[in-house]
Amino acid sequence: MTVSRALKEGSRVSKATREKIMAAVNDLGYVLDQSAGSLSSRKTGFVAAIVPSINNSNFADTARGITDELESTGLQLLLGYTDYTAEKEEKLIEAMFRRRPEGIILTGGAHTERARRLLKSAGIPVVETWELPAKPIDQVVGFSNEEAMGLLVKTLARKGYRKFGYIGGTTSRDTRGSQRREGFIRAIEELGLPPGRLVSFGVPPISIEQGGQAVVSMLERWPDTEAVLCVSDLSAFGALMECKRRGMRVPQDIAIAGFGDYEVAAFCHPGITTVNVDCYGIGQQAARRLIQSIRGDEKQRRQEIVLTGYRVVEREST
Amino acid sequence: MTVSRALKEGSRVSKATREKIMAAVNDLGYVLDQSAGSLSSRKTGFVAAIVPSINNSNFADTARGITDELESTGLQLLLGYTDYTAEKEEKLIEAMFRRRPEGIILTGGAHTERARRLLKSAGIPVVETWELPAKPIDQVVGFSNEEAMGLLVKTLARKGYRKFGYIGGTTSRDTRGSQRREGFIRAIEELGLPPGRLVSFGVPPISIEQGGQAVVSMLERWPDTEAVLCVSDLSAFGALMECKRRGMRVPQDIAIAGFGDYEVAAFCHPGITTVNVDCYGIGQQAARRLIQSIRGDEKQRRQEIVLTGYRVVEREST
DNA sequence: TATTGATGTGGTATCGATAACATACCTTTG
DNA sequence: CAAAGGTATGTTATCGATACCACATCAATA
Numbered sequence: 073m074t075v076s077r078a079l080k081e082g083s084r085v086s087k088a089t090r091e092k093i094m095a096a097v098n099d100l101g102y103v104l105d106q107s108a109g110s111l112s113s114r115k116t117g118f119v120a121a122i123v124p125s126i127n128n129s130n131f132a133d134t135a136r137g138i139t140d141e142l143e144s145t146g147l148q149l150l151l152g153y154t155d156y157t158a159e160k161e162e163k164l165i166e167a168m169f170r171r172r173p174e175g176i177i178l179t180g181g182a183h184t185e186r187a188r189r190l191l192k193s194a195g196i197p198v199v200e201t202w203e204l205p206a207k208p209i210d211q212v213v214g215f216s217n218e219e220a221m222g223l224l225v226k227t228l229a230r231k232g233y234r235k236f237g238y239i240g241g242t243t244s245r246d247t248r249g250s251q252r253r254e255g256f257i258r259a260i261e262e263l264g265l266p267p268g269r270l271v272s273f274g275v276p277p278i279s280i281e282q283g284g285q286a287v288v289s290m291l292e293r294w295p296d297t298e299a300v301l302c303v304s305d306l307s308a309f310g311a312l313m314e315c316k317r318r319g320m321r322v323p324q325d326i327a328i329a330g331f332g333d334y335e336v337a338a339f340c341h342p343g344i345t346t347v348n349v350d351c352y353g354i355g356q357q358a359a360r361r362l363i364q365s366i367r368g369d370e371k372q373r374r375q376e377i378v379l380t381g382y383r384v385v386e387r388e389s390t
Numbered sequence: 391m392t393v394s395r396a397l398k399e400g401s402r403v404s405k406a407t408r409e410k411i412m413a414a415v416n417d418l419g420y421v422l423d424q425s426a427g428s429l430s431s432r433k434t435g436f437v438a439a440i441v442p443s444i445n446n447s448n449f450a451d452t453a454r455g456i457t458d459e460l461e462s463t464g465l466q467l468l469l470g471y472t473d474y475t476a477e478k479e480e481k482l483i484e485a486m487f488r489r490r491p492e493g494i495i496l497t498g499g500a501h502t503e504r505a506r507r508l509l510k511s512a513g514i515p516v517v518e519t520w521e522l523p524a525k526p527i528d529q530v531v532g533f534s535n536e537e538a539m540g541l542l543v544k545t546l547a548r549k550g551y552r553k554f555g556y557i558g559g560t561t562s563r564d565t566r567g568s569q570r571r572e573g574f575i576r577a578i579e580e581l582g583l584p585p586g587r588l589v590s591f592g593v594p595p596i597s598i599e600q601g602g603q604a605v606v607s608m609l610e611r612w613p614d615t616e617a618v619l620c621v622s623d624l625s626a627f628g629a630l631m632e633c634k635r636r637g638m639r640v641p642q643d644i645a646i647a648g649f650g651d652y653e654v655a656a657f658c659h660p661g662i663t664t665v666n667v668d669c670y671g672i673g674q675q676a677a678r679r680l681i682q683s684i685r686g687d688e689k690q691r692r693q694e695i696v697l698t699g700y701r702v703v704e705r706e707s708t
Numbered sequence: 709t710a711t712t713g714a715t716g717t718g719g720t721a722t723c724g725a726t727a728a729c730a731t732a733c734c735t736t737t738g
Numbered sequence: 739c740a741a742a743g744g745t746a747t748g749t750t751a752t753c754g755a756t757a758c759c760a761c762a763t764c765a766a767t768a
Binding site: 189 | 419421422423424425426428429434444445446450451453454457466467468469471484485487488489490507508511597598599602624627628631634635653654656657658659
C-alpha cells in the first residue's frame, strides 16, 4: 500500500520511505501495471477518439490537437479510423468500450442506431466534432459545413463568377462532404445563379489524382465552367495541377477553390483559395471539454454546443 | 464462467445457453471489461507504436499499415508521437509500458540509455523501423537512408548535374534526416564532385514553407547550384514552388528532388523526382513480425533484419 | 496531563475477468 | 453392462493494483 502511495503524486509518504521505495523500484525495473490499477480504481485513464482517416486529411491535425491537450493530464488516447463508414465506427466504438474509456470524441453526427445506443448508455461524456449534428448525443465542437461552403460560393460570386462547378466524392458516407455539396447547391440557388455543375469522383477521401481526373470530366461536360469548388484542398490541388498541365491559366481561364486550408494550398503556385477551419483547435477544444467533464464537477457538466470559427482565405487561384 | 466462454470465439458452449446469454447481454447492454480480462489472462491485447509525428509525414502511412495489419488480430494500437526527441520517446515508452503492451514498434534506432534498458528488460518483441540501427534491440524493418540518398545523388550525377545542394532540418534529432545528409555527402565524395552545399533550415519535420525559405538561402549563397536535394518531398515541393514563383525554370535553371514519394510529388507540376520507400509496407511488415512473435512459437522467434526496398522515381523536376 | 489532530504506515476486501480444475451427464465401445 | 471418453457447466483462486479503514506515533492545544 505504501508503495502504491509512493508512486502516486501528492500522496503523503515520508521522504525516507519514498527514497527506499524508489531505490528498490529502480533496482528491480518495476513498472506499475495500470490494468490492475484501472480495475481497482475504476478509472482507466483512457480517452477514445474516432476519426475517418489520418492520412492526408485534416483529421491528423485534429488528432494532434487532442493528443497535445491530453498530454499533461496523464490520459492515454485510443485512436481509431473508420474509413468513412458508420459500420466501422460502430465496431470501433464497441472495441474501445471494452477498454472503458472515460470519454469519447467522435467525428460527425452520423452513427448507426446501435452505436447511438452504446454511446448513450455508456454514461461517459461524448463530444461530436467537425459538424453540427441535428440530434447531438452530448457535447458538440464543430461548425456548419454547409454554411462554410456557402460562404465560399458567395465570396466568389461577389468577384463575378457565375458558372460554378463542384467536385466531391462519390458516396454519401462522407457526411461533411455531402453537407458541403448541399451548401454549394443552396448558396447558388439563393444567389439566383445558373444551377451548379456537380461531379462526383472517387471514394472519399478523394485524392490529388482524383481531383485532377474530376476536373477533366467537369471540363469535358461543361467546358464553360468558370469556377470549380472542391470538397478538399487536396482535390483542388489535383485539379489545379491538371489544369496547368493542360496549359490553362488559373484563375483567368478557370478559378479553383478548395476546403480545409492545407499547407499545400498556401504554398503552391498559384495559391489556392480555400476555407480555413482550425482543425487543430477543434481537437484541442473537444479534448478540453472532455477533460472538464471527466475531471470536473458533475454539475458543471453542461451539454453545450461550441461553434468553431471558419473563414475564407482568398488566394491567387480565384 | 459460462458467460465468459460464451463471449469468446471458439469455446464450447451449447447453442441454447449461448443464445440465452446473448439475449441477456443485449438486454443489459453488457460490455466485456478488458482491463479485468487482461489482468487475469496476462494478455492485454495492446501493441505500442511510437512515431516521430503523424502530421504531414510518411509516418502516417506507416501507422496506417500497422493498424490495417492489426485489425484482424484483435490487437489494439497505442500510438504515440515523439516530436523527434529521444526524451519524449523515453517518456512515451514508460507510459505505454504501464499498459503492458505485448509488443512495441519504434521509429529509428536512436534511444536514450534508459529507454534501451526498459525495452530490453520488458521481455516483449521490439521492432525498430525506418532505419538500420547499428545496435538493434531486437527486430528491424527498414532500409539505409544513407544508401537511398546516395542512390539519388548517383542517379542525378549520371544525368550530368555536378553542383549539388542539400536542404534539411537544423537539428540532428531527426536521425533519418541526418543519415540522408551523410549519404548525400558521401556519395558526392565518392563521385569526386565538388563538395555539396548544405543548408539547414527549420526544426524537423521541415515544412513546405521552410523548404521554400531554404532554397532561397541556398541560391543567395551559391547561385550556381544545379541540383537541390531535399530531406523530404514537402520541403522539395516548397522549394519548387518558390523557384517557380521567382520565375526560375525547373529543371533547366535548377533541378529539385525530394525524398519519400508523397502524393504531392507525383501530381504537382512539374512532378518531383524522389525516392519511394514504401512507408505503408514498413508498417505492415513491422506489425506482421510483431504478431508472429507474439502469437507464434517462442522458438520460431528469430532476431532478423528485414530490408525494405526503395527506388528512385525520376520525374520532370530533374 | 488528557485530548485532539496531523501524519505515516499497514491490513483487508475488492474491482471483473479467466485459468485450472471439478463435476454431471451423455454417448460410444469392447 | 461397465468402462472410457466427450461435452457442457460450475467452483475457486488469482491477476496487481487501490479504496477504505485501522492503528501507531508525535506534536500541538486545552
